[in-house]
Amino acid sequence: MEYFDNYFLHYLNKREDFDRFYLQQGVLDYLKEEKARGRIRNLGFSYHGDVPFFEYLMDNFSWDCTLIQLNYQDWNEETETPEGTRIMGSLYRKAAEKGVPCFVMEPVRGGRLASLPESAEKLLKEREPNRSIASWAIRFAASQPEVVTVLSGMSDLNQVVDNINTLSDFKPLSKTDQMVLQKANGNAVALQAVACTYCRYCMPCPYGVDIPGNFKVYNDWAASLGFLDEDRKPSEKQKAEFLRHYRNSIEKSARADHCIRCRKCLELCPQHIDIPAEMRKIDTIVQDCLNASGRGKI
Ligand code: SF4
Ligand code: SF4
Structure with a gap:
């Protein structure tokens, strides 16, 4: 041309x-x-x-x-x-x-x-x-x-x-x-719990965390509950479902608890999500669900 x-x-x-x-x-x-x-x-x-x-x-x-x-x-x-x-x-x-x-x-x-x-x-x-x-x-x-x-x-x-x-x-x-x-x-x-588009621009995380994978499980769970706020807590059954889905979808080494908050992913995310803060939130939910199930670890 x-x-x-x-x-x-x-x-x-x-x-x-x-x-x-x-x-x-x-x-x-x-x-x-x-x-x-x-x-x-x-x-x-x-x-x-x-x-x-x-x-x-x-x-x-x-x-x-x-x-x-x-x-x-x-x-x-x-x-x-x-x-x-x-x-x-x-x-x-x-x-x-x-x-x-x-x-x-x-x-x-x-x-x-x-x-x-x-x-x-x-x-x-x-x-x-x-x-x-x-x-x-x-x-x-x-x-x-x-x-x-x-x-x-x-x-x-x-x-x-x-x-x-x-x-x-x-x-x-x-x-x-x-x-x-x-x-x-x-x-x-x-x-929507986290405004992640699953574009994967933040990947790979140097510590192995599957960032979009964690957000996907979290978002699916929040959407299936129809709510996720301080006042209305999920039932025991819903917590068990979350654990099952989390365990089946995310490799052990790629779970939220592996985030060491190095913040390397922050500048890569076009949605400006505070990824380490959200990882901490997901990990807290996982721990809460584990406590509810009486299991020590996932
Ligand atoms: S802040 Fe967490 S998720 Fe982000 S790159 Fe560091 S370890 Fe990975
Ligand atoms: S860069 Fe941001 S929007 Fe894209 S997958 Fe990672 S967290 Fe989600």
Whole structure:
């Protein structure tokens, strides 16, 4: 090929870096020249910073496209990043205000929105029995008028086929669909104990802890209980079920008690989960369940 259809400045997240590399060192001018020569058709950037920097980029420069994270669960939520606070809906709305077409990354939130707690899935299945749970996330992103492309990481053929089916003969979410999705999401968020997407960016833990595995067992248990708070304690039977599930799912050497709180995983987690604190919580639950069962160790 003699040209790029879409050329993205990679991973913009800090204004000082952008000003230094792209403005002071002349890279943006060079790319504009390449665009004028026809070697770049659309010039844009992929974004990982806070809302004010995004607004600065949109208000002060001319872009043909942008690549932003967008999913229904974080649409109105404030997400704390090392660079500041981000609200996904705000990034999209700013791009739309400027008429800049959006490419979407992470529409299924690292796979987290491919399955939801039972009560949330039930709502979506009642509305669309033949559609997958992940398809709702893809449709939410693709339903936004300024979204031109939805990028989704896929790990097997079924996911490829499902995504193709979702976007072939595409039907945007109706008002009723959106209400159903909002309700299902409310249930899912309420039942989530740890906001882990199971992306595995934190792995491997140098001390062998299976971080996403521990969170999965914990989240499944919390979702099956329908609650997990100080006032309503799980029954003996529910504790025994947790122990059984934990023992069967997590190798001895990969359990939460092996976390020595070295904190090496913290900066790797895009969800900014306090992993060692959560590991301590899981270990306390395990110990509590063990005490209830009268067993000394798992
Ligand atoms: S803080 Fe715990 S889970 Fe994280 S890397 Fe260290 S030992 Fe592993
Ligand atoms: S703890 Fe964070 S980095 Fe690790 S799997 Fe979960 S979301 Fe990903």
